[in-house]
Amino acid sequence: MPKAAAEEIEIAGHTVRLSSPDRVMFPSRGFTKRDVFEYYLAVGDGILRALRDRPTTLQRFPDGLDGETFFQKRIPTRGVPDWIQTAKIKFPSMRTADELCPADLAHVAWAAQMGTVVFHPWPVRGAAPDNPDELRVDLDPQPGTGFGDVVATAGVVREVLAELGWTGYPKTSGGRGVHVYVRIAPRWSFVEVRRAVIALAREVERRNPDGITTSWWKEERGEKVFLDYNQMARDRTIACAYSLRANARATVSAPVTWDELADVEPDDFDLRTMPARFAASGDPHAAIDAVQHDITPLLEWSERDEKAGQGDLPYPPDHPKMPGEPPRVQPSKINKANWS
Numbered sequence: 001m002p003k004a005a006a007e008e009i010e011i012a013g014h015t016v017r018l019s020s021p022d023r024v025m026f027p028s029r030g031f032t033k034r035d036v037f038e039y040y041l042a043v044g045d046g047i048l049r050a051l052r053d054r055p056t057t058l059q060r061f062p063d064g065l066d067g068e069t070f071f072q073k074r075i076p077t078r079g080v081p082d083w084i085q086t087a088k089i090k091f092p093s094m095r096t097a098d099e100l101c102p103a104d105l106a107h108v109a110w111a112a113q114m115g116t117v118v119f120h121p122w123p124v125r126g127a128a129p130d131n132p133d134e135l136r137v138d139l140d141p142q143p144g145t146g147f148g149d150v151v152a153t154a155g156v157v158r159e160v161l162a163e164l165g166w167t168g169y170p171k172t173s174g175g176r177g178v179h180v181y182v183r184i185a186p187r188w189s190f191v192e193v194r195r196a197v198i199a200l201a202r203e204v205e206r207r208n209p210d211g212i213t214t215s216w217w218k219e220e221r222g223e224k225v226f227l228d229y230n231q232m233a234r235d236r237t238i239a240c241a242y243s244l245r246a247n248a249r250a251t252v253s254a255p256v257t258w259d260e261l262a263d264v265e266p267d268d269f270d271l272r273t274m275p276a277r278f279a280a281s282g283d284p285h286a287a288i289d290a291v292q293h294d295i296t297p298l299l300e301w302s303e304r305d306e307k308a309g310q311g312d313l314p315y316p317p318d319h320p321k322m323p324g325e326p327p328r329v330q331p332s333k334i335n336k337a338n339w340s
Contacts, residue, residue, distance in 0.1 A: 011041070012104035014083050018113055025064045025117065028248040031271055036244065037112045042275035043242045044105040046255065046283040050240035051108065053125045055087040055099040057237055058111050059118035065246060071120070073097045084110065087126030091235050092319050101126040117244050120237035123193075125186065132193045133186040133292065136238055137168070137200065138231040139178045142213075144223030147176050151261055153212050153225040154178045156204050158258060166293045169285045172266050174245030174253040179238055181285075185292040188299075191322070194232040196298035198313055201227035202305060216314045217330050230316050241285055242278075244271060255285040 006019040021034035040047060058072040074097045075086050087101035099122075102108055111119070123134035137157055139150045154170055157180050161168045168180040184193070198214070204227060205212045213224040231238055239245060241255045254269035269277070305311075312324045327334060 009109070011109050012106040014081065014104075014106035016106055016109045016113060018109075023064060025061060025115075026248070026250045026271070027064060027066050029250055029271075031250055033112075033115070035271060036117065037109060039244065039271050039275060040108050040112050040242075041105065043278045044108070046278060046285070047108055047119070047240065047242040048102065048105055049283060049285060049288065050242060051102045051119060051121050053087075053101060053103065053127070054121035055089045055101050055124065055126055055129060056111075056122070056240075057120040058100060058114070058116040059120060059246060060115045061117050061246065062115035065117070065248075069246070072116075073099055075100050081110065085126075087129060089122060089124075089129050089235075092233075117246050119240050119243045121240050122235075122237060123232070128186045130190070131186040131188060132190060132232070133184055135182040135184050135193060135197060135200075135293075135295065136231050137180040137182075137197065138173075138228040138238060139180070140226040140228050141176045142218075142221050142224055142226055145211075145225055147266060149211060149225050150176065150178045153204070153208070153227075154180060154261060156207050156212065157200075159207070160200060160203050164293075164297055167287075167291065169255065169288050170258060170261050171241050171253055171255040171285070172251075172264065172269060174239060174243070174247070174251045174269075175266060178261070179253070181241075181288065183288055183292050184295050188295060190232065190234040192299060193295065194229060195302045195312070196295045197232045198229045199298045199301035199305060201229050202310065203301065214313065219330055219332055229313060233315055233319055235319075236316065242274070255283060257284045260284075 004022040009016050018037055023033040025031055025033050025036050060072055061069050085101045085103045086098040088096050088098050090096050123132040123136055139153050141150050166182055168182050170180050173179055201214045205214050211224055213221045214227050215221045239253045243253050245251045250271040252269040252274045256264055314328045315322055
């Protein structure tokens with residue numbers, strides 16, 4: 001069969017070239033590059049709400065899910081349309097990169113043309129790359145737990161947020177997890193926002209210690225839902241709302257309402273079903289930018305916890321050692337004679 005010809009599509013005032021539109025991206029379901037491209041156009045308002053002006057890492061599969069994959073953090077200086085916008089971000093190592101910073105839907109379409117399946121935005125805007133404006137709560141099921149346990153944990157998160165007077169916006173991860181997003185004022189550093197998430201997670205854990213954990217080390221988690229506070233560490237990202245996931249079913253990280261959350265299953269949302277849902281119901285996160293919350297109460301909880309002996313928690317293994325951080329070694333391997 002002859003190769004399908006490249007096409008040029010006008011999107012948001014720009015011309016985006018779609019080459020190899022018949023390339024199979026999801027072999028198990030036969031979804032092609034055109035399907036991925038058209039999917040992102042169909043949910044355009046929603047994914048732009050998640051990506052607009054955010055430095056974004058691209059998870060690319062140039063030859064489909066069965067081929068090579070890589071995370072692109074640096075946009076090339078050559079061969080890129082002159083209208084593509086970038087933002088400079090700084091890694092924990094203090095090295096920098098100019099990442100894609102979508103200004104309109106053409107940027108998303110261009111990334112899809114480049115074989116991007118998953119979009120991983122930073123929780124910052126390009127104009128203030130050191131100050132998160134999005135607090136992310138990542139609920140991660142552990143062995144022995146299921147999606148129902150994660151949904152129950154999300155309910156506890158909602159309860160705590162409501163007591164703060166805050167509004168959280170849930171979405172499926174596209175797997176068995178749930179993410180809850182809260183817009184915050186971009187006045188604090190990554191260190192401060194991470195400590196705020198730890199304080200929130202500890203309060204959630206206190207309300208169901210038999211089913212929820214903040215333990216970084218897997219050997220200590222047990223059959224509980226893990227609140228992954230390190231998703232707020234610098235250079236940690238989560239697949240955004242409406243992003244496809246790199247799995248055989250082509251599931252979507254799907255925004256849902258709180259009332260829906262108890263009744264959905266992760267596989268309900270995929271490349272085929274989400275456009276119809278979006279067209280019929282719109283975006284459950286449409287109001288997410290209406291309010292920016294002040295994290296001062298969580299920082300006060302953090303100070304309270306520290307005075308009670310609950311200080312910082314371990315950072316990810318590739319992160320530089322941070323002041324006040326506890327030993328970054330599994331508890332079972334600590335030689336207590338060598339630690340004060």
